Every structure is written in structure tokens, then in C-alpha cells.
Amino acid sequence: MANQDDQFKKVVSHAKEYGFVFQSSEIYDGLSAVYDYAQNGVELKKNIREYWWKAMVQMHENIVGLDASIFMHPTTWKASGHVDAFNDPLIDNKDSKKRYRADVLIEDYVAKLDDKIEKELVKAAKRFGDSFDSVQFLATNPRVIGYKEKGEAILKRMGKSLGEENLTDVKALIEELEIACPLTGSRNWTEVKQFNLMFGTKIGASADTSMDLYLRPETAQGIFVNFSNVQKSGRMKIPFGIAQTGKAFRNEIVARQFIFRMREFEQMELQFFVRPGTQKEWYEKWKQTRLKWHLSLGLGKENYRFHDHDKLAHYADAAADIEFKFPFGFKELEGIHSRTDFDLASHEKFSGKKLQYFDPELNEHYIPYVVETSLGLDRMFLAVFSNSLQEEELENGTMRTVLRLPAVLAPTKAAILPLLKKDGLPEIARKIMEDLKWDFNVDYDEKDAVGRRYRRQDAVGTPFCITVDHETLADDTVTIRYRDTMAQKRVKISELGDIIREEVDVKKWLMKM
Numbered sequence: 001m002a003n004q005d006d007q008f009k010k011v012v013s014h015a016k017e018y019g020f021v022f023q024s025s026e027i028y029d030g031l032s033a034v035y036d037y038a039q040n041g042v043e044l045k046k047n048i049r050e051y052w053w054k055a056m057v058q059m060h061e062n063i064v065g066l067d068a069s070i071f072m073h074p075t076t077w078k079a080s081g082h083v084d085a086f087n088d089p090l091i092d093n094k095d096s097k098k099r100y101r102a103d104v105l106i107e108d109y110v111a112k113l114d115d116k117i118e119k120e121l122v123k124a125a126k127r128f129g130d131s132f133d134s135v136q137f138l139a140t141n142p143r144v145i146g147y148k149e150k151g152e153a154i155l156k157r158m159g160k161s162l163g164e165e166n167l168t169d170v171k172a173l174i175e176e177l178e179i180a181c182p183l184t185g186s187r188n189w190t191e192v193k194q195f196n197l198m199f200g201t202k203i204g205a206s207a208d209t210s211m212d213l214y215l216r217p218e219t220a221q222g223i224f225v226n227f228s229n230v231q232k233s234g235r236m237k238i239p240f241g242i243a244q245t246g247k248a249f250r251n252e253i254v255a256r257q258f259i260f261r262m263r264e265f266e267q268m269e270l271q272f273f274v275r276p277g278t279q280k281e282w283y284e285k286w287k288q289t290r291l292k293w294h295l296s297l298g299l300g301k302e303n304y305r306f307h308d309h310d311k312l313a314h315y316a317d318a319a320a321d322i323e324f325k326f327p328f329g330f331k332e333l334e335g336i337h338s339r340t341d342f343d344l345a346s347h348e349k350f351s352g353k354k355l356q357y358f359d360p361e362l363n364e365h366y367i368p369y370v371v372e373t374s375l376g377l378d379r380m381f382l383a384v385f386s387n388s389l390q391e392e393e394l395e396n397g398t399m400r401t402v403l404r405l406p407a408v409l410a411p412t413k414a415a416i417l418p419l420l421k422k423d424g425l426p427e428i429a430r431k432i433m434e435d436l437k438w439d440f441n442v443d444y445d446e447k448d449a450v451g452r453r454y455r456r457q458d459a460v461g462t463p464f465c466i467t468v469d470h471e472t473l474a475d476d477t478v479t480i481r482y483r484d485t486m487a488q489k490r491v492k493i494s495e496l497g498d499i500i501r502e503e504v505d506v507k508k509w510l511m512k513m
């Protein structure tokens with residue numbers, strides 16, 4: 001656990017030190033769970049967004065994009081169910097005055113049971129040495145079985161109580177488990193209450209004409225309310241999809257784990273409209289397609305898993321998360337939901353406008369069913385960034401910090417470094433940069449010894465360093481250094497564009513899907 005914490009602290013401090021992510025309004029002591037993307041972060045985020053957009057929109061002739069407003073008519077959120085049901089159960093500690101999500105307190109308790117299982121496993125592995133069979137141990141050790149059963153029973157009871165809105169039982173569970181305020185150890189709790197996560201605001205200047213609005217808590221509704229507009233203007237035939245990326249806002253009670261859970265974040269969502277009755281098939285298809293997209297980035301197959309939901313949201317007939325192994329364990333990265341016709345039917349009811357599709361093959365009108373894929377861009381950023389940050393010991397015994405970002409996503413593709421600040425080397429380096437910058441985001445750096453410049457580029461994930469030296473003056477060749485292997489090669493200046501393109505080309509990466 002200490003190790004995981006250390007690793008995560010390194011991720012957060014590296015993101016700040018190297019200009020990826022800053023706390024919002026830091027000079028005023030920051031704003032909790034709100035972050036700003038700095039010079040390198042904004043490039044990485046943009047590249048992830050583009051990688052998603054290319055795969056989802058450009059590569060599918062039956063998927064089109066949309067950029068709907070953040071402000072929407074307030075009835076949208078009544079129809080979508082967010083006004084009535086977009087709640088988290090919260091509980092306050094009367095002594096510390098701290099507010100918690102009741103379900104998270106309980107989940108953290110269960111996570112501690114999982115830690116205990118992990119410890120038993122480590123102890124037993126040490127005891128039995130090479131002959132240790134971890135699968136058998138987990139299935140038969142009475143203590144492990146006890147922890148597992150206890151955890152499962154707790155989660156089952158919590159799920160049932162939350163599902164039935166039995167908040168008294170959620171509090172009873174917290175008391176029975178003797179869960180204390182993590183800050184003070186106090187067990188003096190209030191009742192559990194539901195708390196709506198939407199941020200409210202107002203539109204209009206005068207008190208009588210102003211209207212109460214919400215900042216959208218998901219981008220999906222902008223797609224649903226535009227379903228007919230897009231379908232008709234684009235002459236779209238079912239099955240087809242509408243994709244969108246954009247900001248969403250949630251007044252999260254538990255705001256922690258850096259950019260994992262933010263109050264202002266960005267989503268990349270697809271709503272895929274299908275014929276009723278075919279949703280299961282499309283749901284399975286999108287689950288696999290989305291997993292393949294993740295795997296194409298090469299962060300390691302073992303770092304992903306599906307979590308199929310037992311408890312479904314009010315709009316879904318099937319749902320799964322793609323979970324990723326973050327520094328603090330496996331957590332939801334992306335959600336895939338079979339949303340039935342809930343949203344379109346509800347908007348039809350609340351707006352009084354028909355949101356149907358005429359299927360020429362069946363010769364009938366119907367409200368399409370929807371399969372949704374919903375990925376948090378910031379969460380994806382954290383997955384890529386934390387997985388890529390590595391420390392390695394070099395042959396000479398020194399340590400190197402390297403951000404092994406997938407080259408296609410790297411903020412800067414190449415750095416051009418004149419070996420010395422004289423003899424005409426900076427001029428040639430700048431000329432190379434002028435040429436490459438039409439196609440790639442490149443950087444020029446002439447400060448410090450070249451070894452230190454390499455390390456700076458390693459730390460921000462630049463896949464290539466190009467060094468101009470005295471040999472360049474004679475034969476138009478430069479040294480190209482590869483970030484991951486640190487191998488160096490002498491190449492012609494005229495070959496640089498092709499060498500870089502070969503590694504960073506989106507097509508090459510997406511073809512791995």
C-alpha cells in the first residue's frame with residue numbers, strides 16, 4: 001500500500017514539475033478537485049482526444065460528431081432523470097464536520113479486507129517458496145475465505161439498501177462496522193442523506209426573467225436532444241452513432257485521487273442508435289471495440305478488465321466498466337451502457353416532439369435503442385500518464401526517470417539539440433525545426449550539456465532527440481536518439497520526417513486494433 005501511495009505521489013508531483021497538470025487557482029491555495037492542464041498536459045490531452053475522435057468518427061462512416069452546448073434547457077434534466085436520481089448518499093461527521101460519501105466509506109472498509117487478503121498471500125508465498133500455488137491458496141485458506149465472504153456480504157447489503165433507498169440501513173451498516181472518520185477517528189455520524197451532484201446556475205439578468213439552469217453532468221443529453229436534427233440533416237440510417245467530446249460538471253462529495261475524480265472534467269461519449277431488439281449484440285460489439293482501442297496504445301493487456309454491473313442505473317438493461325490498473329488499484333476508466341430507449345422516449349414525453357425513426361426495411365416507426373460508450377478524458381490521461389512514468393537504473397548505476405508515453409500521444413514528438421551554441425550548429429538545428437514543425441510538434445533546446453537535455457526530454461516523454469554536431473556540417477547527418485532504448489543512430493537530415501512519422505502515425509497505432 002505504501003508503495004502504491006509513493007508511486008501515486010510521484011505521478012502527481014511529476015505532472016506538476018514538468019508542466020502537465022496544475023491545481024486550479026493555486027496562488028489562492030487552489031480549488032478542490034479542479035485542475036488546469038499546462039503546456040505539456042494540454043498537448044497530451046489533445047492527442048488523446050484526437051486518437052479517440054479518429055477511431056470513433058473518422059473511421060466509421062456511420063458515426064458523426066457533435067458539439068452541443070454545456071447549457072441546456074432545464075427540462076432536459078427532468079427528462080433524463082438527473083433532477084430526481086443523480087444523487088450520492090452523504091454522511092457528515094458531527095465532531096470533525098467532515099462530509100463523506102457513505103458508500104465510499106463502506107467500500108474503503110471492504111478495500112481494507114482486500115488488503116488483508118493481499119498480506120496473507122504475500123506471507124504464504126514467502127513461507128512456501130517455489131511450490132506456492134496462489135490460486136489454490138486463495139480458494140482454500142479459511143482466513144482469506146472469511147475476509148472475502150465478509151466483503152461480499154457487506155457490498156451486497158449496501159447495494160440492496162441503496163437500491164431500495166433505505167438510507168437508515170446504510171447508516172446502520174456504517175455503525176455496525178464501526179467505521180470512523182478517517183481524519184479524527186470519531187464515530188459520531190449524522191443520518192445519511194441524498195445529495196444531488198448537479199451544479200445550478202442562472203441565465204438572464206433580471207430576477208423575474210432569469211431561469212435556473214444546470215451545468216451538464218454528462219455530455220450524452222446534448223446528443224439525445226439533437227437526435228432528430230442530426231438524423232434528418234445527415235440522412236443517417238440506423239444503426240448509426242453520434243459522438244461528442246466536452247466538459248461535464250459534478251459536485252463530487254469525495255474529491256480525491258488527483259484528476260481521477262474532478263468537479264469539472266471532460267467526457268468522450270458515443271451514443272449508438274440501433275433497432276430495438278439488437279441492443280445486446282451491439283452492446284457486446286462495442287465492449288470489444290472499446291477494449292481493443294485501449295489495447296492499441298500498448299499499456300499492457302494485464303492492466304485492463306471488465307466489470308459487469310449487477311445493479312443497473314434506471315435507464316440501462318446492461319452495463320459494464322472497462323477498469324484500468326491505476327496506481328491506487330483497478331478502477332473504472334470507461335463505461336459501456338445499453339441505455340434502451342429510455343432517454344429518447346423520455347425526451348419525447350417531456351418535449352411533446354416525436355423522436356422516432358422510420359425504418360424503411362421494416363416499414364415502421366420506432367424509438368431507437370441506444371448503446372453508449374463513455375470515457376473520461378482526464379481519467380484516460382491519468383491512465384496513460386501513470387502507466388508511462390517509470391524509473392530505471394542504467395548500466396552506470398544512475399537512475400533515469402522516463403515517461404514512456406505511446407509515441408502517438410507524446411506532447412512533443414522530437415527535440416532538436418545543437419551540441420554547442422556556436423560554429424553554426426544552432427542555425428542548422430533551427431532550420432531542421434522550421435522544416436519539421438509543419439508536420440510535428442517539435443522543441444528546440446540548446447541549454448545545458450546534451451546529457452541533461454536528453455533527461456529533460458525523457459521526463460516529458462519526447463520519443464526522439466535529434467542532435468546536430470560538427471559532423472553535420474560536413475555531411476548533413478545528425479544523431480537521432482530513441483527515448484525508450486536510448487539507442488543512437490546517425491541519419492541524413494532528409495530522412496528525419498519519415499523516421500518520426502513511422503513511430504507517431506495514428507494509422508499505424510490504430511491498425512493494431
Ligand code: GAP
Nearest residue numbers: 218220260261262265333334335374375376379
Ligand atoms: N453518460 C454516461 C456517464 O456519464 P458515468 O459512468 O457517470 O456515465 C462516464 O461517466 C465516464 O466519465 C466515467 O467512466 C469516467 O471515466 C468519467 N467520469 C465520471 N465522473 C468523473 C469525474 N468526477 N471526474 C473525472 N472523470 C469522471
